[in-house]
Amino acid sequence: MxxxxxxxxxxxxxxxxDLTVHxxxxxxxxxxxxxxxxxxxxxxxxxxxxxxxxxxxIVAAGTIPRAVVLLFGGVLADRANARTVxxxxxxxxxxxxxxxALWVLASSPSVLLLMFAxxxxxxxxxxxxxxxxxxxxxxxxxxxxxxxxAVMQTATRLGTMGGAAIGGxxxxxAGLSASASLNALTFTLVIAFIAIFLxxxxxxxxAARESALRGVQHGFAHLRNAxxxxxxxxxxxxxxxxxxxxxxxxxxxxxxxxxxxxxAVGLFxxxxxxxxxxxxxSVARWRPTHExxxxxxxxxxxxxxxxxxxVGPAWAAAIGCFVIGVTAGFASVLLGATFAATIDTAYxxxxxxxxxxxxxxxxxxxxxxxxxxxxxxxxxVPFVVFGGALILMMVFPLRNRQLRxxxxxx
Numbered sequence: 477m478x479x480x481x482x483x484x485x486x487x488x489x490x491x492x493x494d495l496t497v498h499x500x501x502x503x504x505x506x507x508x509x510x511x512x513x514x515x516x517x518x519x520x521x522x523x524x525x526x527x528x529x530x531x532x533x534i535v536a537a538g539t540i541p542r543a544v545v546l547l548f549g550g551v552l553a554d555r556a557n558a559r560t561v562x563x564x565x566x567x568x569x570x571x572x573x574x575x576x577a578l579w580v581l582a583s584s585p586s587v588l589l590l591m592f593a594x595x596x597x598x599x600x601x602x603x604x605x606x607x608x609x610x611x612x613x614x615x616x617x618x619x620x621x622x623x624x625x626a627v628m629q630t631a632t633r634l635g636t637m638g639g640a641a642i643g644g645x646x647x648x649x650a651g652l653s654a655s656a657s658l659n660a661l662t663f664t665l666v667i668a669f670i671a672i673f674l675x676x677x678x679x680x681x682x683a684a685r686e687s688a689l690r691g692v693q694h695g696f697a698h699l700r701n702a703x704x705x706x707x708x709x710x711x712x713x714x715x716x717x718x719x720x721x722x723x724x725x726x727x728x729x730x731x732x733x734x735x736x737x738x739x740a741v742g743l744f745x746x747x748x749x750x751x752x753x754x755x756x757x758s759v760a761r762w763r764p765t766h767e768x769x770x771x772x773x774x775x776x777x778x779x780x781x782x783x784x785x786x787v788g789p790a791w792a793a794a795i796g797c798f799v800i801g802v803t804a805g806f807a808s809v810l811l812g813a814t815f816a817a818t819i820d821t822a823y824x825x826x827x828x829x830x831x832x833x834x835x836x837x838x839x840x841x842x843x844x845x846x847x848x849x850x851x852x853x854x855x856x857v858p859f860v861v862f863g864g865a866l867i868l869m870m871v872f873p874l875r876n877r878q879l880r881x882x883x884x885x886x
Contacts (some may be wrong), residue, residue, distance in 0.1 A: 625813045
């Protein structure tokens with residue numbers, strides 16, 4: 477299958493010598509570190525001022541409005557200039573963070589303030605992320621998308637890990653105000669870099685100007701009329717519904733039941749992060765001929781890793797976590813690059829939104845189902861069920877000839 481390039485505006489340099497893209501990756505990683513610092517500060521502050529149940533609601537508060545607004549963010553991404561959208565919503569984030577910092581300096585943080593901040597961030601994410609998902613397509617050639625994705629994901633994962641490590645100490649010693657201020661600073665740096673240095677090399681086709689609702693309708697109509705896109709979107713939707721509950725609550729449940737302690741949970745999470753970084757960067761060195769096929773096979777192995785966490789001793793669970801991280805990093809790079817290169821660029825934002833929608837809407841249900849299954853059966857049962865479900869889900873894309881034969885080098 478041949479994949480057409482967007483319109484060339486200026487010839488990009490070789491990816492290995494593309495200093496602008498490398499700088500953008502570094503700035504994005506720094507911003508993700510700031511996000512991690514803010515996320516930990518939000519969760520920690522919520523736990524300090526309210527009950528665990530309300531704290532959980534605060535942390536998850538951004539999910540529902542993000543799911544509601546996400547499709548409209550996709551419409552905006554396909555119609556507007558991606559750089560403009562990214563600058564505007566990063567600026568709104570800066571305003572929000574400065575407001576939170578000033579509020580906390582003037583008075584104590586409240587549940588209402590934290591809830592407002594979480595919801596506002598969720599709405600900003602819904603508009604920002606679809607446009608941000610198209611920027612790589614505007615910077616590098618199709619053949620360089622896997623390398624770009626590999627380096628970008630490795631850098632952002634390392635940034636998130638570093639931010640998480642710093643965030644706990646910062647909120648403990650300097651409070652929510654300092655964490656919000658530091659994240660505002662990183663967003664300001666992103667705005668400056670996009671405005672001054674980031675210039676597209678490829679022009680994407682733009683969607684027609686129409687009402688937002690009609691734009692959403694046309695996005696779903698495109699799925700009906702574009703079989704390859706429809707197949708790819710179906711295959712990519714909901715891929716995190718198996719691994720999210722296993723790592724989000726399953727690891728803590730297993731460690732508690734086995735008496736491994738909280739330190740084991742931290743170690744397992746670190747192994748997932750380390751594995752994800754290694755898995756992502758490995759694509760830059762070793763890249764399969766058929767990227768989508770390689771990504772889906774990696775998720776088969778990930779299903780086995782989920783099962784291993786539930787049925788093995790501590791050392792086997794640690795291996796399972798590392799396997800999950802490696803396969804997540806490896807698969808997300810390959811499948812993300814395939815997605816960006818294959819979708820009609822006039823619909824790239826909307827298709828990205830539709831793909832993410834399944835995770836946002838169904839993840840709370842998947843989490844609840846995992847916990848309920850663990851409550852009424854043995855702890856290992858949901859790991860086997862969810863890991864096995866992921867393996868079975870991969871039968872569809874691996875048996876589909878279109879997906880198996882996709883190759884970005886052609």
